[in-house]
Amino acid sequence: MDIIYTLWLRSVKRYVRSKSRIVGSLGMPVFFLLALGFGLNEVVQIPGSPGENYLQFLVPGIIAMAVLFTSIFSGIMIIWDKQFGFLKETLVAPVSRLEIMLGQTVGGATTAVIQGAFILVLSLFIGIRIPSLAGFLIAFLFMTLIGICFAALGIAIASRMEDMHGFQLIMNFVIFPIFGLSGALFPIESLPGWVIPLTLVNPLTYGVEGIRYGLLGTSAIHPLVSLAVLGLTTAVMIVIGAFLFRKASV
Amino acid sequence: MTAILVDSLTKRFGDFTAVDAISFEIPEGEIFGLLGPNGAGKTTTISMLSTLLEPTSGRALLNGIDIRKDQDGVRKAIGVVFQDQSLDEELTAWENMDFHGRLYRIPKKIREERIDEMLRLVELEERKDSLVKTYSGGMRRRLEIARGLLHEPSILFLDEPTLGLDPQTRNHLWEYIHTLNQTKGITIILTTHYMDEADRLCGRVAIIDQGIIVAIDTPANLKTRVGEDVVYITSPDAGRIADEIKAPWILGAEQYDGQVIIRLHSAEDHLPELLRMISGDGYTIASISIRKPTLEDVFLHYTGREMRHEEAGVADQMRMRTPRRN
Incomplete structure (x- = not known):
């Protein structure tokens, strides 16, 4: 535990210090929230839930987006540690690779949840009604799971990458598809028929629906189903991440 | 231990x-x-x-x-x-x-x-x-x-x-x-x-x-294994010293450009005797210096190559950067 805490502490310290990174990675979610939210709010009617406007529908999706991006990036950050040599320092210490990997994951997830919380707070100012405490906790539970799941994915990817050259590839073929096919922007039922299965195999979908249930009280997928699927995926992702990180060479 | x-x-x-x-x-x-x-x-x-x-x-x-x-x-x-x-x-x-x-x-x-x-x-x-x-x-x-x-x-x-x-x-x-x-x-x-x-x-x-x-x-x-020390003596009589100097521990002596270059083992120990021999023959010595072999010489001796990292060959540099491919 103390080793995981040590690595967590480092991630959080670095995060708190890098103001530009905090602001930078909030930029895109905020842009999506404002542009899509206000732009489409008057035009789009969410089918089946007359009381709900599009902006409210969108907020959980954008929170999930902020968590997703930050967590995957934080996982991929170990490539920098590799390139700048810091990874060696941890690898020659008498600690297991599993501990290092878990520490990185938890650290990345923490920063990701903080980023998501920023969006949540921001959305309170633009007209989201305040949910119950229980709702908040449910939302944070799902944000945490998304954070851990995708930080582990980031580490898995980074373990197989030599340097940052493949980053654009990851961005275009991993992160954006996960986000786009998650029901974050549009209700799952209103998607074209052939897209729906893709959405349902995407773990982020269950995260978005879980947060949506917490904040709005309604979701397209039952929250316990979301919890089970996302929880299981997170566990699998940690195993894959840990396995690949164990094999990674410096 | x-x-x-x-x-x-x-x-x-x-x-x-x-x-x-x-x-x-x-x-x-x-x-x-x-x-x-x-x-x-x-x-x-x-x-x-x-x-x-x-x-x-x-x-x-x-x-x-x-x-x-x-x-x-x-x-x-x-x-x-x-x-x-x-x-x-x-x-x-x-x-x-x-x-x-x-x-x-x-x-x-x-x-x-x-x-x-x-x-x-x-x-x-x-x-x-x-x-x-x-x-x-x-x-x-x-x-x-x-x-x-x-x-x-x-x-x-x-x-x-x-x-x-x-x-x-x-x-x-x-x-x-x-x-x-x-x-x-x-x-x-x-x-x-x-x-x-x-x-x-x-x-x-x-x-x-x-x-x-x-x-x-x-x-x-x-x-020591690499071999001899070298003593350089500058003297107006360099040519004659080089010709005449003889001792069991002297491996060789040459004259070059006003300098006698004497090759020998453990130069410090033999230096006093060497000086006595030269001045005993009535020759003057202007300056004297000893050069001991360096690890550079050792490296050269064992590998047959000079070790100058700044001038590492292209092949060596490639080897360094991409050890997996060679």
Whole structure:
């Protein structure tokens, strides 16, 4: 535990210090929230839930987006540690690779949840009604799971990458598809028929629906189903991440 | 007691053999140097001994612990200062030390005392709360050495400890390393391609070239084995001295441009006699100097090549950068 805490502490310290990174990675979610939210709010009617406007529908999706991006990036950050040599320092210490990997994951997830919380707070100012405490906790539970799941994915990817050259590839073929096919922007039922299965195999979908249930009280997928699927995926992702990180060479 | 025992240790990357069945033994408390050009296999050897790289074959024991069977046991016993920087630049010096101390599970109170002590030792205590990215190369190096010593290892690996540092900082670091070895009795294995570094610091030196150890001995013995000293005498009578001087311990004498060049063994011991012989014959001596063989000569002798790292051949550089492909 103390080793995981040590690595967590480092991630959080670095995060708190890098103001530009905090602001930078909030930029895109905020842009999506404002542009899509206000732009489409008057035009789009969410089918089946007359009381709900599009902006409210969108907020959980954008929170999930902020968590997703930050967590995957934080996982991929170990490539920098590799390139700048810091990874060696941890690898020659008498600690297991599993501990290092878990520490990185938890650290990345923490920063990701903080980023998501920023969006949540921001959305309170633009007209989201305040949910119950229980709702908040449910939302944070799902944000945490998304954070851990995708930080582990980031580490898995980074373990197989030599340097940052493949980053654009990851961005275009991993992160954006996960986000786009998650029901974050549009209700799952209103998607074209052939897209729906893709959405349902995407773990982020269950995260978005879980947060949506917490904040709005309604979701397209039952929250316990979301919890089970996302929880299981997170566990699998940690195993894959840990396995690949164990094999990674410096 | 033996600190490090290496027995036919080998590392291959595909067809390329980076380290080829090297064997050596280092007693406790010695400063042992691995001397060789870039790409000779020094760093690969260190990586294997510090458990970062799995050997292809062979065996190595550190304090009697097998590097393959008990990696954590080895890791607890060693401190490593890598050739490339391995600090977190976004953290302060103190935080880098603290991170290290926590990784090695040093209890808080001892950890904090020791961090202060080590930072004082490398004279960084005043800058301990500055981010490492504001540090100069020499300061970073010192911080890395301090960090490598924080958990009080009994064996310290220094991979090119003074690479790229200015002469003043190098001298400073050499003193640290020497003092460390003297006061704490730490066994130090260092790699270098600087001859003067090996000569000044190391009790024994292994000359490594293309993955093979070509010679191991004290710097003095290595130089003696290479051969003769040279005495240069400037004199108006140079030609005649060169012709006439004879003694069983003189291996040869020539005259060149007003100078007599005499080749002999252990020049210091024979110098008084040499002077007596020359002045006894009535010749005048304007100046005299002795040149002892350097490790540079030793390297040349054993490998048939000069070791000039700045002029490493293109092939060597390629080998360095892409060890896996060759």
